[in-house]
Amino acid sequence: MSEQPSPDELVLSSATLRVTISPFGARVTSVLAPDRDGRQGEVTVGPADARGWLDDVAYLGASVGRVANRIRHGHFSLDGVEHQLATGPDGHTLHGGPGSFDRRAWTVRSHTERPAGGEVELALVSPDGDNGFPGRVEVTAGYVLDGDLLTITYRATTDRTTPVNVTNHTYWNLAGTGSVEGHLVTVHAGRYVPVDEDLLPTGELAPVDRTPFDLRQATPIGRHLRDGHPQLLRAQGYDHTLVLDEPVTGEALRPAARLHDPASGRTLTITTDQPGIQFYSGNFLDGSVRYRGGAARQGDAVCLETQYFPDSVNQPQFPEIWLSPGEVYESRTELRLSVE
Secondary structure (H helix, E strand, O other): OOOOOOOOOEEEEOOOOEEEEEOEOOEEEEEEEEOOOOOEEEOEOOEOOHHHHHHOOOOOOOEEOOEOOEEHHHEEEEOOEEEEOOOOOOOOEEOOOOOOHHHOEOEEEEEEEEOOEEEEEEEEEEOOOHHHOOOOEEEEEEEEEEOOEEEEEEEEEEOOOEEOEOEEOOEEOOOOOOOOOOOEEEEOEEEEOOEOOOOOEOOOOEEOOOOOOOOOOOEEOOOOOOOOOHHHHHHOOOEEEEEEOOOOOOOOOEEEEEEEOOOOOEEEEEEEOOOEEEEEOOOOOEEEEEEOOEEEEOOOOEEEEEEOOOOHHHOOOOOOOEEOOOOOEEEEEEEEEEEO
């Protein structure tokens, strides 16, 4: 079992899972899940102590926004008005810009515990002009645990048209520690979003056929990492959005991804109402930070972030992420942790 949560953390427990949520960044700080022998173990990556969350620059478990992923040069045009966002060292905007949703103290609206799990709702106000974004946005993050199922829901409203695309950035390692290159990953996607040298989309939605992005059958994460494919070289691994197949008619959620650790038997199955999933193989983990169980390096964790496509504000052929007054943005993702 993990250490006791700090006083501001919120715990949801069922007969199988124990999920810990922090209002700092509305983030998942811990998930304990059983292996095939019933032994509970940590399956997310987090810092070794509480101070590490404050120093985190990798978005560990965080809710990221107002717009997840990258915006080219931190710039977009809306109704003839040019908007310049705060940018990072590379000159682009990532995950809403510096000091965004992942660095804010969210307000706890509710925390309800039940025998089968419980729920947490957190809220945040992003003011007009926040990192250059127009409009005042009110956003909520909801976590509901029911047995072996964790549901994450984001909702947002605005008083002025603005882009919104929020996701959760949990790093998964179903073995607890060590490499995830032996984990088997399946992604229900026939296309992916190629990127340029700055990891910004080229605008193409390319077929995955005969590429390392064809993950429609269970594939070890490490199988293609060193193939020398130009896209993997640019990103130093996987850091790409895959375009999820359409849901079955009448179904609200579509199958997104499945992650399986053969050694422990733990399996993570993801369904979502979002059109894409960012598959990130932890390429920028460099061993410089002390995590639970030791230093984490490239290939020691994987992120599967359900979301809209990167730089959608500058790619009119991509699904729109504009939110206008009177509308409600909503994102729903279900994560089921089971054993095989």
